[in-house]
Amino acid sequence: MHSNDGLGSGMGSDADVDALAQLVADAEGIADAARAAQVREFRLLAAAGQLAEAQSAGAPEKVKAREMALRGIAAELAGVFVATDRTLQRRIDEARDLVENYPVTMAAWEAGRIVRGHVRVIQEVGCLVPAESRAEFERVAIERCEGERPNRVLEALRMLAERMHPRTFTERHEEAAAARCIRVQAGADGMSDLIATLPTAIADGIVDRLTRQAREIISARAQADAAGATDARADANGGASDADTTIRDGSSFVDDGRTIDQVRADVFSDLLLAGTPALDPTASGDGDGTLGAIRARVQVAVSALTLIGQDEGPADLAGRSPIDAATARELAGNATSWERLLTHPVTGTVLECDTYRPTAGMVRLLRARDRHCRFPGCRQPAIRCELDHTIAASDGGATHVCNLANLCKRHHDVKHHTRWQVRQLSGGRLIWTSPTGRIYREDAPPPLVAFTTTDPPDTGPPPF
Incomplete structure (x- = not known):
């Protein structure tokens, strides 16, 4: 959570807002x-x-x-x-x-x-x-x-x-999945594109796992850099031996200035060529979990009718494209936990969320309700967002679903460090006000899959 204290002139003066208003009108x-x-x-x-x-x-x-x-x-x-x-x-x-x-x-x-x-x-x-x-x-x-x-x-x-x-989507997906393949497209300067045509849920899961592993490496690198700076100060005060210096110089993070894209590509290569990521600084298990323990996460909304095999319509992979019913059923069957959603019969907005296993219910409900970052126009999936108090906790805002919403890091900062303002109404509806006074309504997005259906046809009394 953030506070608006100490922002100084970063919010902009009234004259700046007037100038911006003129630009918006133009x-x-x-x-x-x-x-x-x-x-x-x-x-x-x-x-x-x-x-x-x-x-x-x-x-x-x-x-x-x-x-x-x-x-x-x-x-x-x-x-x-x-x-x-x-x-x-x-x-x-x-x-x-x-x-x-x-x-x-x-x-x-x-x-x-x-x-x-x-x-x-x-x-x-x-x-x-x-x-x-x-x-x-x-x-x-x-x-x-x-x-x-x-x-x-x-x-x-x-x-x-x-x-x-x-x-049906399932029929077409089965045909398309039969054409899955890997191919190499030669590029310039000794580089090539390795292209994998895969089912969407698998492709998205691969990217998610690589991203989380890359972030773990970069986080460990930052911690090593901070420790190195502390040791360097100790050296200056005569508090470290030559042996200590040798160990630090031999660290896998020396001169490691790779971007997250570069780390992702390196981990991808290591996983395929060696089976485990050789560039994993926590491979010995002495960190907060090894990279090998990191698994992909995807957020899927699927109707009950699809789960029981009465509907072959596509399910919704949050932030991505639809996936076929068979994949959705397999994901639900293998999931360690899953949530049942109660939606509004008209708008489809998620009202309640429960699970068959103990979990952080409030976080899960908000992920299910919001599906993505709630700033106007952003589609960053909720599983990669931060929970924000609409009314800051420091101002007396309650930690309750009626005062919480998912915002990505970028728009979380925008809310707290610029003149953008937001109110939350019932049903998770957000009303954003720009610095120039323009209003943007952000409704909680209804799931794209159907959670309601018409009554089944009357087939007469049951056989027993």
Whole structure:
């Protein structure tokens, strides 16, 4: 937890806030003008594609004629947009797809209900939806997008599109999993990319475990550096022997200035080549747990119907993409503990959370309720966030779910060291106020998987 005491001028003066308010007002005008220009550009490019098709109508080799007409028009426009004709041809195809196949989205963008980022997400995800269902997908997707950041709606829209697909997610996942592979893509300067195509839950778990191991190494390195500084001061006072100095110089942390990405890559290599991370400074077990004891953590929300095999819809891997029902069932079956969520019947907001084993219930409930950092636009998973008192404990704020929310380290600091302010209402709703007075509402995100269902059909009395 943090305190706002002693922040000095870091909060900014009233004059600074006024200047920022003017910048924000100017930004709004620029954003409106940019949106209008982007819409005009897309309609122009779509018209160019339609012109190319019209020019090739009736040609004996229609496909080739259309391609040549499109190339010629793209080359003409490339001179205006200062781009290559290949780039313009790709943009023309993208514009035609949007204008002709997503008219509701185009209209919402033109009206200012959504922004270019929302349009990109809808178009990217909408290709999964059959043409006959696309209008309904657009309607629901636009409602989800309004008032929300594009990066926050991606997983919700992907889940929506997956459920609208005529084939179950499980069927398609089984086919895709059969193509899992490892490949090497040669790069420059003696480097290569090792690419693994794996089920999402496994890939995310690998990255999570590598990240936690890398952080353990960096933490141990910091402790060794602090100990070395203390010993150096003792040397200056004649308190250390030559043997002590030799031992410190032989430490595995001497001249170790690797970044977390570099440490992650090194641990990854060691685990695959040697079976255990040779760069583990706690390999002897004399630290706070060895790297080999670190296991990956993933946060999955899955409906009860999926767990008992009555629904093959996708489950939600928090902060990532959907996973198939079979993987979700396997994760739930192997989990040492899991939580049952009670959700609001209308909004889907998590209201209660219980577990079948003793646990820190409050922390688990908040992770289940928040799912990610609760600062506007952030999607850092809750398992990598910090619990923050909305009203600071030093100001009398209670340590209770109604006064706690998950914030990532970056936005935890923003809350306590800038003029951003936040209130928490019932149901976990946060109301953020920016330094210039703009209001951002942050609802507790409902789980993307369905926790309610209609009554099962009446099949008559039971057989016994």
